[in-house]
Amino acid sequence: MPLILPDQLIDQEVLNQENIFTMSQDQADHQDIRPIKILIVNLMPKKEETELQLLRMLSNSALQMNIDLVRMDSYQATHASQDRLKKFYKTYDQIKDQNFDAMIITGAPVERMDYQDIIYWKELKHIFDFAREHVFSTLFICWSAQAALYHYFGVPKQEVEEKIFGIYQYEKKKEDPILKGFDDSFYAPQSRYTYVKEEDLREIPQIQVLSSREDTGVGLATTLDHRFVFSFGHWEYDKETLHEEYLRDLDKGLATQIPKNYYRQDDPQGDIIMNWRSSGSLFFSNWLNYCVYQETPYQLEKIKGVKVAKFGGSSLASASQFSKVKKIIQAKEDREIIVVSAPGKRSKDDQKVTDLLEKYYEGKKRARDLEVMIESFRKDQAAKRQEAQEALAAVRTRFQEIVRDLDLEEALKEDLDETFQDLDKTQSKDFVLSRGEYLNAKILARALDYDFIDAKDIIRLKSQDQLDYGESYKAIIKTIHKGQRVVVPGFYGANAQGDIRTFKRGGSDYTGSIIASALQSKVYENWTDVSGIMTQDPNLSKDAKRIPSMNYQELTDLIDQGAQVYQRDAIDLVKEKNITLKILNTNAPEEGGTEIKDQEDK
Incomplete structure (x- = not known):
């Protein structure tokens, strides 16, 4: 089913190459169904790359979706065109009185900073509070998952010396609709310097931990009502994303280790083993179906x-x-x-x-x-x-x-x-x-x-x-x-x-x-x-x-x-x-x- 995107957000030829089916707002308005309204708060530096990755995952669903993009008004991005951001992205003030079926808040390369030192932290806290009343289910990815757990429950993040970087295998800790169809073990890309301890979430009765490892901390957690979903990995990543990040780190003179379980025989010159796409597609599909579509009220004002x-x-x-x-x-x-x-x-x-x-x-x-x-x-x-x-x-x-x-x-x-x-x-x-x-x-x-x-x-x-x-x-x-x-x-x-x-x-x-x-x-x-x-x-x-x-x-x-x-x-x-x-x-x-x-x- 189609995504309804802002007009001219992404070139139609690129959308066709990516097999992302879209529809104009006028076409959607004349159909006798209500599209799912999804808000994407894009905090990543490479905005267009992240847009494509997330839209590809969302478009695998049979649901019709209306997509809105949000940027931080209190921070001027340095890796994205300001004209493009102003044309296709909205600010919090422009959407704060609306209701949405779902929201995705991406990660951001600020994990080593104290939350209060982040320029847009106050604005992001407003968005976190907005999620409680105006959004039925919110998916927090990577750093935003850590930030949300800190904001809502006071959970601290832990820093590591060596970057958590590569493809990690996780075991299902319990059955849950968001993991329906998953094998007992599955893979997820990780790229971060901080993590959340599983034991810090055990004392919060509203939260269930669905996957975790000693070396990466929590991999996936949700509130019991699935209003909040905390995913610490990057199932949306393309095959080459970690490779390009590894090369950028080397160019910056960082002592980043080779991504774990990523290259065949751990050789950066060799093939990349992509083993997370099916789990990622299933995860996004389950989230949209079981946490959003089947639960959200038809009239969004009832959220x-x-x-x-x-x-x-x-x-x-x-x-x-x-x-x-x-x-x-x-x-x-x-x-x-x-x-x-x-x-x-x-x-x-x-x-x-x-x-x-x-x-x-x-x-x-x-x-x-x-x-x-x-x-x-x-x-x-x-x-x-x-x-x-x-x-x-x-x-x-x-x-x-x-x-x-x-x-x-x-x-x-x-x-x-x-x-x-x-x-x-x-x-x-x-x-x-x-x-x-x-x-x-x-x-x-x-x-x-x-x-x-x-x-x-x-x-x-x-x-x-x-x-x-x-x-x-x-x-x-x-x-x-x-x-x-x-x-x-x-x-x-x-x-x-x-x-x-x-x-x-x-x-x-x-x-x-x-x-x-x-x-x-x-x-x-x-x-x-x-x-x-x-x-x-x-x-x-x-x-x-x-x-x-x-x-x-x-x-x-x-x-x-x-x-x-x-x-x-x-x-x-x-x-x-x-x-x-x-x-x-x-x-x-x-x-x-x-x-x-x-x-x-x-």
């Missing part, structure tokens, strides 16, 4: 990142608040993951459900202790039991009011009865305190017709105050599937024995941050009862004004100074993944709130 929204206790304090939350969630299709706190205060003199649950627990614990004391304390024992039951009755009444006003009394009767029976039996403080979030999540899930996922099944703790990040991330990714709409209770998780363990108060912020981080969320919304972060306490000053935006450092400084605007421990989880944090008002969703993200990425 989006996961959004996690957390609603605080004041946002879900009563049935009327539930109705507001329901309306907010249903106002946007991409609010798929919901984290909730227990019911908060409905008025100044009201009590939070978690306070009532804590009072219930403390009363019950005191009553249990008094059972072993002498008869003189029995009166106190009975009083504490009464206090505990009254607190529990207040909790039950609160939830019964909510489900009754939402017309969910019958649907949730069994859940309420079972929960309060469990409360009466348990001796665990953490279990007692967690039931406010648990029931609120049950109610909201039923009201929204979302799936309920218990936090104990996805949030894993090593100890009371230490989160098991690896196990939690794996459980979240395994349990919450793409497109699934769920409600998760905040504030607690479970230890290795399956026992409920709560975080410190305000822990629902922490739960939401964990889930947003694990799912690489684009945005984490934190809904509460104030319109974002204010210049002063709005309860004490009428002159308090909303701060529309700030960076994470400013937020951290504000919290360290005593402002109770967000849980301190939850900040790093979203900051390190470059997730935008929005603090919004459930009672005034039309107000902008406060947006927190790193200034350099604005």
Whole structure:
């Protein structure tokens, strides 16, 4: 099937010689199919050679493709005609509002430089972030694979003294659609001075390593959803590409060794053994078919990142608040993951459900202790039991009011009865305190017709105050599937024995941050009862004004100074993944709130 290229990008005679079938834009527009939209970010010095190599691999597919080329606007290439680049290549600003089925980002001869020292690094980071929201599957080749792993996951690159150069044989580590039809071992050209260690990727639950060698590092890896594919080799290379690179290195006086497993009998004067073309063609075909064509939505505007929204206790304090939350969630299709706190205060003199649950627990614990004391304390024992039951009755009444006003009394009767029976039996403080979030999540899930996922099944703790990040991330990714709409209770998780363990108060912020981080969320919304972060306490000053935006450092400084605007421990989880944090008002969703993200990425 044809490629749709910019007019006059490559001479038609060259395309014919290379057996690259093309079609004009006008011809494509009159066909009753949607071409696959592919963006190629070409960072290689020899632009035209790389174009031909990639177009040859893409044209082997039966799919019709519309190709756009992108150059770095912040860097002026020295090995390519500026007039040609301006005529056929677009800049990031020209495509940043579009959506694409697929994107290829090539390697670049800058691997020995620190990422921050590369002239176009900031522009490339914007393109990496663009891939999350606007591209369904992105293929990173060689250096760009290393750069992307560093940007998204903080994975460092390792430098070698002797260039990784030649044709290397790899073993399949596991079956995967992108390796469908591959033999157990296959070959791939390599040309680089840096590599990524396999062990550095093992700790990232979103990533699977498909091939690796001790002397070259990772050869091929993908995210579990195939949105990102990291290929460290050059399957697109022509037969002569490594030979020409070897001669250039010698001309520069570099001590480059003969490419491994490339020349027959390792003789540069002899024949070249080309044994990677079939694997390369199959790899590109599989990527286009299984990672792009069969998965990408027909309407590209539906490509989006996961959004996690957390609603605080004041946002879900009563049935009327539930109705507001329901309306907010249903106002946007991409609010798929919901984290909730227990019911908060409905008025100044009201009590939070978690306070009532804590009072219930403390009363019950005191009553249990008094059972072993002498008869003189029995009166106190009975009083504490009464206090505990009254607190529990207040909790039950609160939830019964909510489900009754939402017309969910019958649907949730069994859940309420079972929960309060469990409360009466348990001796665990953490279990007692967690039931406010648990029931609120049950109610909201039923009201929204979302799936309920218990936090104990996805949030894993090593100890009371230490989160098991690896196990939690794996459980979240395994349990919450793409497109699934769920409600998760905040504030607690479970230890290795399956026992409920709560975080410190305000822990629902922490739960939401964990889930947003694990799912690489684009945005984490934190809904509460104030319109974002204010210049002063709005309860004490009428002159308090909303701060529309700030960076994470400013937020951290504000919290360290005593402002109770967000849980301190939850900040790093979203900051390190470059997730935008929005603090919004459930009672005034039309107000902008406060947006927190790193200034350099604005």
